[in-house]
Amino acid sequence: MQCTIKPLWPHQFWWGFFLALEKDKKICYNTDMQNINTNQQVETASLKKSRKKIVVIIILLLLSFVGIIALVAMILFPFVRILSGAAQTTVSPKYAVIEEAIKVSNNVDYISPSIAFDDSFASAAISWDQDNDNGDAAIFLRSSNDGKIWSDWYETILFYKNNQTRYGEILFFPASSRYIQVKAAPDEHAPKDITIQKITINIFPETKIPLTAKIINSLAGKFKIIQALAQTAGTDVKIIPRAEWGANEDWRFCTSWDASKDTCAAKSPDPKWLPEIYPVKKFIIHHTAGDSHNKIDPKEAIRNVYRWHAIIIEGGWGDIGYNYIIDQQGNIYEGRFGGDGVQSGHTFNGPYCKRIGTAGQDATPCGVSKGDVEIGYQMNAGTVGIAVLGNFNTEVANEKVKAAIAKLINLKSQTAQINTNDTADWNVPIKVKSPDGMEPGIVESAIRDSGALLTGKNLSFDFDFTDPAKPLAVIHGLPTIISHRDVDRTSCPGDNFYPQLEEIRRLAINPTTEYEAKFESSTLPAAMYVSKADSGEIKIRNTGSRSWLKADVDLRIFDNGRKPSLFKDGPWNDPAGKFSFAEAEVKPQELASFKVPLLAPQYAGMYKHEFALFKTTDNTEIFGSAFDREMRVDETHQGEFVSSSLRAAVKTVWRPTMKLTFKNTGFATWSKNTVLEIYDPTGTPGAFKSKTQNGYTASKLGATIKSGENAVFTLKLTPPQTPGTYKQIFKLKDGDKEIWLGRSEVSIMTRVDK
Template identity: 30%
Template sequence: MGVDVVSRAEWGANESLGQTSSGGPIWEPEYAQPAKIIIHHTAGSDGGNDPKSIVRGIYYWHTVSLGWGDIGYNYLIDKNGVIYEGREGGDGVVGGHAYNEAKDIGYNRGSIGIAVLGQYESGVPTAAAIDALTRLSASLGVRFGLEPDGNGFFVDETLPNVFGHKEVDNTLCPGENLGSNVDTIRSEAQKLFEAAGGYAQSTNTLKASFVRQSVQPVKIPSGSQKQLWVEFKNTGTVTWRSYAQPAFKIVSANVSSNLMAGGAASGNTAVLDTPNVAPGEVGRFFYTLKAPNDTVEANDTFVLKAGSATVAIASFNVTVQVTGLSYAAAARDIEILPATFSRARNTTVVRFTNLGTQAWKRGEVKLGIYDLGNRGSRYQDASWPDDNGMFDFEELEVVSGGTATFRFVLLSPDEPGLYLNVYRVSGPDGLAQKEDRSVTRVDSPYEAKFISHTVPAAMLNIWRPAVTLTFKNTGVMPWDRSVGLQVVDLGDTDSQFANSNWDDIRIATHLNEAQVNPGEFGTFTLRLYPPQNPGLYLNIMRVFKDGRPIKGGTFNAITRVD
């Protein structure tokens, strides 16, 4: 619920009275989560026909005469029930309206001071003023989760959430006739508070959309911290408050993040640069990251949280480039073929830039090549000095900012597929490096396309037909007589047409021609020995090389045996 409030500009505040010669505020605003509402009377005129002039007079008295720099009340109310904005700064700003001189204790931080124009020790407040005070108390209660009829510990004692000034100071304020209405104001405000939904505002109304952030990537010296900022638009229904609980935090989406100055689990406090960000407005959050000392670059995704609740859609990515490391490296270029053939030997060049402050000497810094999980690379060649390579660079020395050249041979795996290499440079002081990878597709150099066959669709079980299958060599390597034709049944079980006259129980025959070059046709001839039992039978016929089927070289023949 909301109430209409006459702004400072509308009641004619001369803002220059509260400014220093340089234009800044004499009374710098502070903010705190409101926990209490303290009711006052101004003990003077009720404003008569010109209440704005009285508000301006109080403003001058507090700002200039008392030297505070601004009016002390957060709100003022006239006899007509009109509500005026008091202390500059908006929601949560700390006023100056309740101080116990005898105790030397202030009750301003965490409270909202509302003053009704007039003197009510003998005077009587109007129904309009009481009604406005009630509605304003309920509205503030909803806004700050402050139950009007509740109570709780405040500063040095337990107090109602809405009470008169004299409860905490040696004063008659807010006067007997206004003070006697406080219980009714409390109870009626509670009814309005509950009707408006109370303080039970779900965190699902906390929503934000990313706007922009500090320039990326950000450079941070190793082990040092740096303050960054990120801006979000408040797309929810709840005002963000820098002084309220739960506090905002920037938390990594990665539980093992090494960038969080406060630790990955707890996250870092996110400080709003303005006390209140209403729905539709943009707020800038400041937070701190710490550069790790074991990598040259770190990437992470962060989310904005209010306490333990993630603010919906509020995430962003950060890249930190770590500087000042003694030994550090980054891949400059990796000359890896995107695709190659099985058993191919390819000379490869990988270059790394020395990002550290110390020069590299040959023999101190080496390049290792790994598979996932620190397993040995599938590209290991007999020329490697170690199972993981551990190659020296070609230069005698690589100064800071210079380039190291590593040259080696990769032997492609036998089996076609996608294969990964992880490249790690090792050296003194646990040389820091962002892990670099390459993925290469390994293809077979042997491929085939089925052309024709002479397998009968039906045969008698006493026949022993000789059949020929023709395939085109569509690969890049010639075929020789080591290329065979496998004949099997479903599930790769032995064919029902097999015979001891075949070259093998599985490999029935081999290539007829001595050599079939790419683009040429090769033939396979074999004799079939049908089973005695009539029925439909399947033969899966595959062109084979080195114990593996050749891609595209498969023909399925269904034959009826009578």
Template identity: 25%
Template sequence: MKYRIKTKLVLSLVIFWSVALAIFLAAAKSDNEIKAGQITINDPQNPGSFFISANISKENAKTNQNDYVSPVLRADFPFNALFVKWQSENTSPNNSDFELYLRFLNENWSPWQKIMLDDDYQGKDTNPGQISSQMIAVKLTDSFQYKLVLANGQPKTNLKNLQFIYLDTTKGPKNNFTISLQNKDNGLKIISRAEWGADESLRYDPQSGNLWPEEYFTPKKFVLHHTAGENANADPKATIRAIYYFHAKIRSWGDIGYNYLIDSQGNIYEGRFGGEGIVAGHAYLRNRNTIGIAILGCYQNEKNSQNNSNCNSPDNLTEATKISLNKLIAAKSREFNIDPLGQSEFHGQILPNVIGHKDVGNTSCPGNLIYESLPASRQLAYNLLVEMGGYKKPLASSAEFVSLSSQEIKIEETKSAEITVQYKNIGQETWRGYEDNYLYVTDSEIKNKIAKINSVAIAMSDKDETPKQTENFPVFKLQGGNVYPGETGTFKLTLNAPLKETETKKFILAWQNKGYFPDSDFALTLKKIACNCGQNNNTGQADYKALLTSSTFPSQMTAASSQDIALIFKNDGNRDWQKDKLQLKITYANNQISPFRNDSWYSVYADIPPAESVISLAAQATFNFKLKAPDVLAAFPHTITLLYDGQKIYEYSQVIDVLSAYQAEIIVNTLPLSAKRNSRPKVKITFKNTGSKTWTNVILKSTDIDGTNSWFRDWSWLDKKTIKQINKTVKPGEEITFEFRLLAYWKPNKYPHVYKLFNGQNQIYLDAKKELLTYTQVTK
């Protein structure tokens, strides 16, 4: 009897706690849920609609003849954040012929609040014709009005699809306002995405595909932003959840655009998913090699006649925020060897390593209050870096082989197969899987080309190049961005069928040209089997096959230039191609929209049809389109895919290097090969403008090879590094001559000197190189 009572008691307790746990989990899920709603106004027949055409009836005016005030609009639920979007034929944020105001109802109506354009509306990408406002954080309300003020009563452009997106992000973790600051040391606590309540499901599409695939580059610059908008610091976590939702869902980016965010209390928050080195979306086409840091709030109190992004009520840049910002810059500078006081070339300009968004974009962000504090932040961050012990010292690197998905693999001829290999990081150094710094698995013959990693010096050398990948020398990169000590790294190997029936291949783990890891060898047996071709239409099979016979797809383009492209494919299969089923797709990096897209494309992914209606067997399909290069100096990897009826039948990769429009050819150069010490030889250098831009303010500079003062600087120079400045118009094809003197160093030796040419802030490339390097022997 006692046994039965105990059994019933235990069973009752189990049921009770199970139900309680279920209720708790449901409540927890509910507590973190973001509610989103939208009001779209685009019908001119409905009262309160918003649609500017040739005129607006002045009968609708409520204040004066150029104003229109809407009826009260009600949301489906109380909200704490609101964004405004609209479409316009005029997408320039600097050319608006109207102003939009909002007010909100709580106990009473709030004052009218001017809607400001979002400074970061071109962070990751943007939809053509789509303009958005800064985020407006408000006290919970469900009622608001808008007011339209026309500049002259007659708008110049049509505006339609005015959308008010309102959010309730108040449900979620609350703030601990002491979590990031540690007063007695330089410790740094970063609030994780889980801690601020990120809903990770927003990063995926309905098929569980990653909306924004991770891409990694070594950070070299810090770009400062403000999030703008009002009341951002009243509930910082709710504000960040609102920004995250807006970026991820409303803009369809798939994540928040910043790497880090900082509130007025000094709390630091993790931004974009992916960890160190992840490429975020905070500065259009300047996101690689940068860390984007956003300060919650609006920090512009100066009127900017060229931009509408001013603050209604500027926030104060608090001491707590500045301390945390400087700590964050110092910590990441230590991790990635960045000099906070330094400067370097970035997309054709010499810029400090800590900059504002306005330095790389047409914006007032991060506001003058933050921008004016940057010189002090650079110095204070550098001081903190010194207190931390300076740049991170190289640590020992070591790897341990963990597993191989298969030691023998059968591959059909004309096809390929994929295997997975894993290594454990048993050293002290973090492994990187960045585009410009990564571990890789390759043919063991690499041991004849690079050294063994058996010392810190070799493991952390400055040689960042990687042997070029070829069919016989494959390079399989580390998956993901960072593998910390104790973690396991994964490498995926895609292998083609061997030429022989059976072939054994040996592989090893290496880290660029830093060296290969000892005892990381493994062998694979590849067996070729007959192709089961012609039974379906999958890639590489005989029914639908293609062969690229001609291509003008360039490996180089000048910035902001356009080029006509023609790709010709031969029908190498067993069936005719129909025009309506054949498409050429072009993507950038990890299936992103190409920055080279233009009006000749049928979609953001090109989807170009062939010129021919029917392409018979052995006939050719021609694809004509244009590429328009962005005004960004960088290498842009592209994937060109030929699809038939949605199936891939041909694919290859092509990198386009965008070159500066500022180019010069050295016509005359009398730099001496030798000079007596303390002598002042006269030098003449003539440059021909071989680019597409006109020069107006030409500056010649010279330094030592490491960027310090030149061994040959003369007292006649403008400063220690600037030789001369000539304010002259030099059109493409014209020449300009610099005549100046050098002062040879007093100590005999062979000294290098570097010369760089600029048009204002824009660097001019010399004979397709960034600089001219020469050596002069100083004699007695």
């Protein structure tokens, strides 16, 4: 048998090359025909197997290619407008009107019949007319999908008012609602009779999403991690642009709306709502209210708010009234067109009408040509309005929402170069329309009168007329981060959210988790004596992701309201202490120990300490580290009243003996010169006299009383000769120092009879 190296045939070479088969093959020739046939059969079987492998590999390559295309599509998904919801079918709102005049009073609420709509909806808004300015009616809505089982009543936020007409903010309801009811009640702040009429309910039919969009949305849900990475690339604050949530930019230029065709009938070359830019001074937080658990797509919800503001309210403003909107997942959406500092329409005070020559204000249309002065407080100027899709009267803001608000404010406050801890005066422009030639003094008087209508929580203000053409309302003491209710008569952003504002303010200082801390324990004394020193240890846990070095972090102590501490001791390096921890390094989840020396102030009383950790590099407060403690400071000379042996009633002819017992509860020993003084309520010496009476002094102790011991004063008394009820007030004095008896007054009442 002879063996040689035989080259492959062309077809064999091609298959072999594609599959990385051998480049050549050894074939042994044998004159035996049986061996030749066997080799041919083996070769044929090998080729069949190779072809099957090729088919499998080609299929796998095609599937991989399709997968890569799908992966790229999902990464680009948020930036493709057709996938963002912008191309979804928009359905125009439908409305119903209750024309009848309705009177609500302190004892009578109004509830409308149920109103049915052909289209299902998950959001609605309401407007109404009011005949006077006796406060504002509280308007509630509820919905149902069958007219039998109803949602809760949701109070609409009074969003805007212009003369007689009031507009509530859009509310969100359970999905697939078809029925709605209205309830009206008087203003709880000023419950007066109110007549309302022309109640207009606008529903926003649920968006019809095409099948292809549903499929794409379903696929997108499987790539949330990839989406999140793509969205947050390059920045920790991702703001979803208007184009992505589907803002129809034509609406900003629309001057006339054709409701029958649901389209703009006429446009202007310039925006209907011209942008005005002001330096940012305040951040005002809102909620939209309604059902927090509805299933409406946040982008659809924002488009509905946009339509309500841009097209419907007051004939359409031309844009959405918020600067930013945040959903329950913490996604941040761009609102009003124009960028940072553009004046929006989220907080209103006015316009009010001052009728010259009449008392008070009036809600009826202002007639400047008739001599009236129209006044509006421009609280949207220099403010950033942030609305959260949710109802914080029924829910508490979740961590995603709080983090999103804080990160957004942190970013925008840095851009505006303002301090989020500031409470500086806020100059609010006042927009005034008055008749030509009206004396400035009359206009100024009208503005001052309108100040009575400025409402808000603890709102303190005055006026600045330095430039008569640009009067200002100067509002005092408001923090940089406030809520709608701080500047207007409203419950917005909800009773549950309002207490969370302080947390938002602290979180906005440091919205990252790199530096975070949590108070763990304290051995500080609960009480100290005046001018005496003491100390304790505070332990705080590092809950952030970064280790602390001594040079990185310090503990600072303040008096109530972040004022300089009254407990500053000699070893303090700073009025706030600036104490370093004892450890060389504090890693995440480890405890930092701070030794704190204190020197009590010279006056007794209750004091409140505020503690917080700060980064030494930039003096910013570490999130979560703040806590407070109350401490009692006692006098060294301190006691308490124990008992009196004097009867509740005596006769004028009696000479009763009274024993008064006091306990020394202080730090110092009472000297033998300690005296008992007795006063009556007018501040003159007491009406009961003792044999040893000398002015106010009724008795002298005569012995030293140590801490914990009782002092007994025994007096032979002569009652006053005029029958009546007498009050005796007791004081103890050791030299020129009054002994604190634990309360502002120690006294007894005694009746004197004939």
